[in-house]
Amino acid sequence: MTWNNAKECGEVLGDWAVQALIAEAELAPKPGLVDPEDTGSHADMTFDLLVASAVSLRETFGQIAKASYFREPDQQLREEIAAIGRQGEKKMMHVTGGINTHKGAIWVLGLLTSGAALNQSGQDVKRMIQTASEIACYPDRFTPNLPTHGSSVFARFGVKGARGEAESGFPHLTKVALPKLVEARRNGLSESLVRLETLVALIAHLDDTCILHRGGLAALQMAKQKANDVLESGGVSATEGWIKLEELNQSLLEHNASPGGSADLLAATLFLDQIQSVRYVDEKVFSTT
Ligand SMILES: CC(C)(COP(=O)(O)OP(=O)(O)OC[C@H]1O[C@@H](n2cnc3c(N)ncnc32)[C@H](O[C@H]2O[C@H](COP(=O)(O)OP(=O)(O)OP(=O)(O)O)[C@@H](O)[C@H]2O)[C@@H]1O)[C@@H](O)C(=O)NCCC(=O)NCCS
């Protein structure tokens, strides 16, 4: 990796995190999500707003990286980066005029940025993910005790969402997204189809609280089933799979539902991919079994 001190670490990881968010935004056609072609299920969001939001977060990710450089995962670090993350949420809200574009992404990419800055060996993405999860498991004593979409979804459905994903070691990165990225590349898909296929795999598996709070269990089950139909029909590179992808998109629009959590995890996957090209990683490292 390409940094020699905390300042460089902040600059490099800040840039890569923003690039990953922009790459996610640019990918099209994403079902139910904002992309350059349409705004999916989001009446209040546009592609330009997503990009502006992403760019505004460079400093946040840079500060998290600098604060984490050569540190150990502990309670103090957890609370330091949480404070930076909350400032980042405020900046995002300021830039978007109060629209929540990237709250989940600040969480997942913030933790992974910290995990990457800590692990100076720099090569082992799996270890970065583990460290990020370890940090997430420390309680943040300064989290405001306010109701969120996530807390209401937990009360209604018992689904732990973004927090649970991080605390349990990001299983949807290690067992779903990264293996799918490797497999799709190995199958010779174009890079945008590789990313689309990875997003569909995430939607097929993730308990996305963004879908749940808008459309309830029916919308989540529908999204998972229809995303699975895409994969079972040969994936996004097959004619039948492409038809199923359009059906998934239509159904999400009908439910006014959006797989925002899957979008965030796709950005996280692209961030990790940038850190270490997973293309050549031994398939056992990110085995689906
Ligand atoms: C721990 C926090 C994530 C806060 O937890 P909480 O559960 O209270 O958070 P939520 O407000 O529910 O936001 C979590 C967002 O995470 C994304 N997400 C959803 N499901 C998953 C999942 N299974 N795994 C991973 N990520 C997931 C999702 O974000 C995307 O959707 C957002 C739009 O959703 P929503 O807010 O529901 O907005 P709309 O549907 O548009 O609302 P309406 O218009 O209908 O009103 C979008 O932002 C995407 O990013 C969830 O929304 C964490 O945030 C926290 O504690 N932060 C404090 C700072 C900190 O500790 N930072 C540490 C490192 S930086």
Ligand SMILES: Nc1ncnc2[nH]cnc12
């Ligand atoms: N492309 C996207 N559309 C809507 N919400 C998002 N949150 C993160 N990425 C998103």
